[in-house]
Amino acid sequence: MPLNVNTSVFRQTVIRGVLAQPVGFALTFADATTEQPDAPRPDPGRWRMFWMPMSFVTTYNELPFAKIAQLAEGATTADVERALARGGHRSLSDFAALISPAAAPFLETMAQESHALTVKHFGKVMRLFAPVYLSNECVNNCQYCGFSRDNAILRTTLTVEQVMTEARHLVAEGFRNILLVAGEHPKLVSAAYLRDCVAALHAAGVPSISIEVGPLETEDYRPIVAAGCEGLVVYQETYNRDVYREMHTAGPKKNFDWRLETPERGYAAGMRRLGIAPLIGLWKWREEAIAMAAHAGYLLRQCWRAQLTVSLPRLRPAAGEFAPRYPMSDREMAQFVCALRLTFPHAGIVLSTRESARLRDGLMPLGVTMISAGSHTEPGGYTGAGSDKLHRTERGRVVAVPEISSEGEHCCAAEQFVIADQRSAAEVAAKLRALGYEPVWKDWDPALSETRSPS
Numbered sequence: 001m002p003l004n005v006n007t008s009v010f011r012q013t014v015i016r017g018v019l020a021q022p023v024g025f026a027l028t029f030a031d032a033t034t035e036q037p038d039a040p041r042p043d044p045g046r047w048r049m050f051w052m053p054m055s056f057v058t059t060y061n062e063l064p065f066a067k068i069a070q071l072a073e074g075a076t077t078a079d080v081e082r083a084l085a086r087g088g089h090r091s092l093s094d095f096a097a098l099i100s101p102a103a104a105p106f107l108e109t110m111a112q113e114s115h116a117l118t119v120k121h122f123g124k125v126m127r128l129f130a131p132v133y134l135s136n137e138c139v140n141n142c143q144y145c146g147f148s149r150d151n152a153i154l155r156t157t158l159t160v161e162q163v164m165t166e167a168r169h170l171v172a173e174g175f176r177n178i179l180l181v182a183g184e185h186p187k188l189v190s191a192a193y194l195r196d197c198v199a200a201l202h203a204a205g206v207p208s209i210s211i212e213v214g215p216l217e218t219e220d221y222r223p224i225v226a227a228g229c230e231g232l233v234v235y236q237e238t239y240n241r242d243v244y245r246e247m248h249t250a251g252p253k254k255n256f257d258w259r260l261e262t263p264e265r266g267y268a269a270g271m272r273r274l275g276i277a278p279l280i281g282l283w284k285w286r287e288e289a290i291a292m293a294a295h296a297g298y299l300l301r302q303c304w305r306a307q308l309t310v311s312l313p314r315l316r317p318a319a320g321e322f323a324p325r326y327p328m329s330d331r332e333m334a335q336f337v338c339a340l341r342l343t344f345p346h347a348g349i350v351l352s353t354r355e356s357a358r359l360r361d362g363l364m365p366l367g368v369t370m371i372s373a374g375s376h377t378e379p380g381g382y383t384g385a386g387s388d389k390l391h392r393t394e395r396g397r398v399v400a401v402p403e404i405s406s407e408g409e410h411c412c413a414a415e416q417f418v419i420a421d422q423r424s425a426a427e428v429a430a431k432l433r434a435l436g437y438e439p440v441w442k443d444w445d446p447a448l449s450e451t452r453s454p455s
């Protein structure tokens, strides 16, 4: 049985374990000494402590970030060759070597293995999804986001019927996998409202529904799951506590640990797809990548019934005009994709329309398994739904109701960020076919969760 080791007595063992164990099993290392017949056994009180449920926050707090970051920055050619030769289960140290500057000359080798692994585990298919933005109201201030409370932008929240208007547009385009996105606003985007949106989509025959909204309690997720939602996406934004504090200056999002534990709460409520990511550009990408890899390893182990996806969203221009502080080049992004695939052969890798058509086309064969297409990042973006309730806010207060016209500046709500790949869903699907991939519009069927057995 695995032990969740959480005491200073075993800290050094933990650190060695995290670095050396296959990432997918980073938390399985039962300290060998406790399994030996002659080894001293902890007293019953301490056993209880060991067996208490633990969240990734505990693991995160134990991670030797400085040491792993040093590995990622200072890996040698020999470290990279060792990581490449490993095959099978790669460790966090291997992952660090694969994203290091020393691995850059090995990109072609990595790309070939990454492609082969992806085809082996996923086939030559690409899953397509589209976001439906429900609301751009938000009680948080995130320095990098267009929806930040203090930004003076046009806002609206769709009614359930307006959500369906947007969804019907996407269904007509072919989508069967819809991601509901909203700013964090407990009153306007309540758990009950989310449940009603999901239920309406489900009743209309949309088989794959996920949410990317403000974190909720487990009990609040349950009715949403019961209504037909299987997926929960929550980006940690940055895994660096200090940067997180600096970026999130107001609202409930300031709580780093609460956000970090969100996938586990969703899983406890029955979510069967979990998506995580850092927002690339806020902090050094290699450190973010390592933290996300540790998080992914934890979730693969602890939330084994769920399908895990990881994303690589890079900051895009948005209201507020926040500029990325730590940019990542296209080539580094390709290296990141390959390192993820080589370390997590079974994890889904998501690439959104934040990236240009050219880069997306180039990354598709390398390890990406899921992409958005033809996206809008504003509520009502596909059909104009919700424009009847447009209003401008400043520091969370409505300051003026703009004249509504069918064209011009005041016709629609503000977008969260500017997308880069402007192609329609049909154009993206055609490109996929040209690359030899089958576009798949449906990502999940509830029957899969009934037939899947423990591994």
Ligand code: SF4
Pocket (backbone or CB within 6 Å): 138, 139, 140, 141, 142, 145, 146, 147, 148, 149, 182, 183, 184, 253
């Ligand atoms: S990132 Fe999310 S929580 Fe932060 S301002 Fe934007 S919508 Fe709100």
